[in-house]
Amino acid sequence: MSAQESTAITESPEQLLYDQLNTLLSKYLDSIHIDQVFQAYQYGAKHHSGQFRKSGEAYICHPLSVAISLAHMRMDVHGVMAAILHDLIEDTDVTKTDILELFGEDVAELVDGVTKLTQLNCKTQAEAQAENVRKMCLAMARDMRVIMVKLADRLHNMRTLGVMRPDKKRRIAKETLDIYTPIANRLGMNDIRHQLESLCFEAMYPMRHRILKNAVKKSRGNRKEIIETITVSLKTRLHQAHVTCDVKGREKYLYSIYKKMLSKKLSFSDIYDVYAFRIHCEDVDTCYRVLGIVHNLFKPIPGKFKDYIALPKANGYQSLHTIIIGPYGVPVEIQIRTHQMHRMSESGIAAHWLYKSDDEEHIHSKTRATEWVRDLLEIQKTAGNSLEFIDNLKIDLFPQEIFVFTPQGSIIKLPRKSSIVDFAYAVHTDIGNSCVSARIDKRLVPLQTQLENGVTVEVITATWARPNPLWLNYVVTTKARTGIRSYLKHFKQKEAISLGRRLLEKELQDINKSLTDITEQMQDQLLQAIQLTSMDELLEEIGLGNKMPFLIATQLNQEDISAAIKLEDTENRKVTQLIIKGTEGMVVTIAKCCRPIPGDPIIGYFNPGKGIVVHHHECRNSADGRKKSTDWLEVEWSQDATGDYPTEIRLELLNQPGTLATIASTISKMDSNIESVNISTQDARVSVDFITLTVKDRVHLANIMRQLKKLFIVLKITRTRG
Known part of the structure; x- marks a missing residue:
């Protein structure tokens, strides 16, 4: 046995993986950077020592595999180091500070961005998952490399799912399909997306995957003749036209075939376009010329042509798509694009590191990705909690675009089924907040009208207008949904503070006091006792019905406020009526059971979280309320109450x-x-x-x-x- 063979046998799996990584890195990194990666490997191997994955392999093999995926994308040295160290904070006693001191701020921030939140006070697993995704998206907004590491990490996890329980496989695969494959798609990383989708399909539906795989294998022989005929026809005609292009036939991915069968309710025998052709050209002009040659050679199917070169997808994807009737009457999809567009379609945002190019396509791709991440920041700021953020993220990740025009001729890209309100918010948040109607191609239409491709939309606004909660029933874009919710939340808060002030003033008057008589010291003492931070917060709680104004007024009238917090006695209470104008909005609502109107004797009930609900005095539902004096208050209509x-x-x-x-x-x-x-x-x-x-x-x-x-x-x- 030779020395070389002996070394190969004794080399551990992790050493073999590192050698593979080293070979890839040496093609594009300096020796200094390769040394830094080696230091990260040694540090990671030391701290993961004794840890094993469920498959039985040493834990360090996983980070190395993630780093290899990133090295294939030519990721920079900090990204590769972060991949090797990405599980240290979560699975060992290493802290972010340790990584910062040894490897610098860039690597420490990347590792922290990928690390899950382990100390979460979440009631459900869904909440914990949502909070982790939210954290990752915020880190991604600071540095796009975070998502690159996370996608490579998820890809290797999916490849090694074999040892997991079936239920855990399905859960991880579903999470990947719901969140990570759409993110990869949005960033234009189709190569990783297709790999993830195929692995998820196999994990979620192993039997369907096996049957479909066998069916495709059997059909290859039957369809081989069609593929060869089309390939020869295309190459011959392009050669005759003196056009230099690459013609490649490819088999469609199993998951995309499965989705088509599912959505169109077709059997496998009814799916003809299992194979597709790609024609790669030198420039854009040649793409359109080739399209003409293809349509001259084979008859195109009407309505099946899409020009993603003139109107790229949201992730920057560009190509011409057409479906033609091939030999024997079989429909075949043909995609025509430049070599550069093809590289972009496979790598997306990763092309920035892969090709290190200043080409316009790479710059546009990175700009689009940055804009999308900036939108994510806006979504998370206005989302009430992490589950709401995830819902909004999912809406944002599954768009089917339409293109509409402003009166000035600008193109606005929107998801299918978008309404006028979606368009208004896409133009500007202020326009969305104040829209009242619109004109489509100069024809007046209501706000809930769904938009179609190619129409010109002119939004009509008014200074008095404000968002309507009913809009949430038909808007589809995340920007519109978060804009409406944000406005209503702040509007309701403002109204609640105003009503809370009136309620507290009314109760203080009953004890011959006023808010101006309450010193800052007394306010601070009360706020500390009831664990609130400001008087506005207290007034909001009163306005929303979460705190009783009578008890707060009584507490403010005590010398020892902390002792008065438990005061519940409401006997001998002097009652002053609260005046209802009918214009209080969302914090004063009219009960639907008895529908009181101005002039009726009325009574008000505190509904926690919503404010005051006004009932007719003779309403059957008021009987229970009168038994609890702390839950209701006397109210009456204002002389100048207005409205319908x-x-x-x-x-x-x-x-x-x-x-x-x-x-x-x-x-x-x-x-x-x-x-x-x-x-x-x-x-x-x-x-x-x-x-x-x-x-x-x-x-x-x-x-x-x-x-x-x-x-x-x-x-x-x-x-x-x-």
Whole structure:
């Protein structure tokens, strides 16, 4: 046995992996940088010593495999070092400070960005996963290399799933499909995306994967003749036209075939475009020329041509796609792109490190990725919690684009099924917040109108307008959703503080005090006792019904506030009524059970988190509330209450043609609007109808009922009160 053979046998798996990494790095890194990587390897191997993966291999093999994936992308020295060290903080006693001191700030920040949050106070696994993804996205916003390391890490984890339990395999594969493959797609890293999707498909549906793989293998012989015929035809015609191009036939990925079968409900025998052709050209002009040659040679299918060169995808992908009818009537997909576009389509943002080029395509790709990450920052700032952030991220990761125009001719890219509101927020947040309607191709349309490709949209705004919570039912873009939620959250907060101030002032008046009488020391003492940070926060809690204004006022009137916190006695309480104007918005709501209107005797209930709900005094639901004096307060309508209020009336009508039309006409003449009509019972002679209509106050309702009573078709009319 030779010395060389003996060395190969004794070399450990981790040493073989490091040798492979070293070979890759020596092709593009200086010797100084390779030495730094070796130091990181030694440090990682030392601290992972004694740790093994479930497969039985030494733990250091995993970080080395991740580093090898990044070396194939020609990742810089800090990225490769971070890959080798990426599990140290999580799985050993090494800290971020240790890495910072030994390997510098760049490597320490990258490792920290990839490290999971282990000390999470989360109720569910979903919350923990969401919080970790949120942390990773924030780190990615600072340095794009974080996601590169994370994707390489996930790729190796997916390749070594074999030893896991089936349920854990499915969970990890689902998480990968939900989060990581869409991120890879968004960053244009199609090579990694396809590998991840194939591995996820095999892990989630092993039997389906095996059956489909065998079916594709069997069909290769049958379709070989078609592929060869098309290849020869294309190469011959391109040669005749003196066009130099590479023609390559390729087999589609199993997961994309499976998705097509699933979405279109087709069997494998009905899927014809299992094979596709790529034609790589020297420049863009040649791409369009080749398209003409292809369409001349084979008949294209109408509506199946897509020009991603003129209108690139969100991730920067560029290509011409067409589906032609090939020999024997079989549809075949053909993609035409430049060599540079092909490299970009495979590597995406990784091309920045892979080719180290200043070409325009690389610059645009990095700019698009940076813009998307900047949008992620905006999403996370306005998201209430990590689960909401994940929901928004998923919406943002699965777009099917349409292109619409502004009146000035600018192109706005939006997901399919976007509404006018989505467009308005895409132009500018302020336009979204103040939009009232729009014109599509100069035709007036409502805000919920779904946009189509190629239309010109002009948004109409008003200074008094503000976002409506109902918009959340039909917007599809993350920017619109977060913009609306952010505005409503701050608007509700402002309203709650205003209402809380009025409620507290009212209670303080009952004890002959005012907010101006409360010293800063007393305020600080109270805030400390109830664990709040500011008076605005306290007033907001009162306005939202989470704190009782009577108890807060009583506590502020005590010399020893901390002792007064437990005060619950409400006997001998003097009651002052709170004035309701009807314009308080989201923190004062009108109960739907009894629908009180200005002029009615009313009572207010504290609904924690929502504010005050106003009921009619005679409402059946008020009986329980009166038993708990701390849960309700006396309120009355302001003399100048304004607005339109819904109320319900019960009508017994003669059942004859035109009855409802007459009723509706009479109500309309009285300056009222019908919201709904419900026919309760009906026979040949009499119909009992419940009509919900809008009125300004009791006088307005009385006038409407008086006019309706005059109609001979009205047998009886009453107002319902829950």
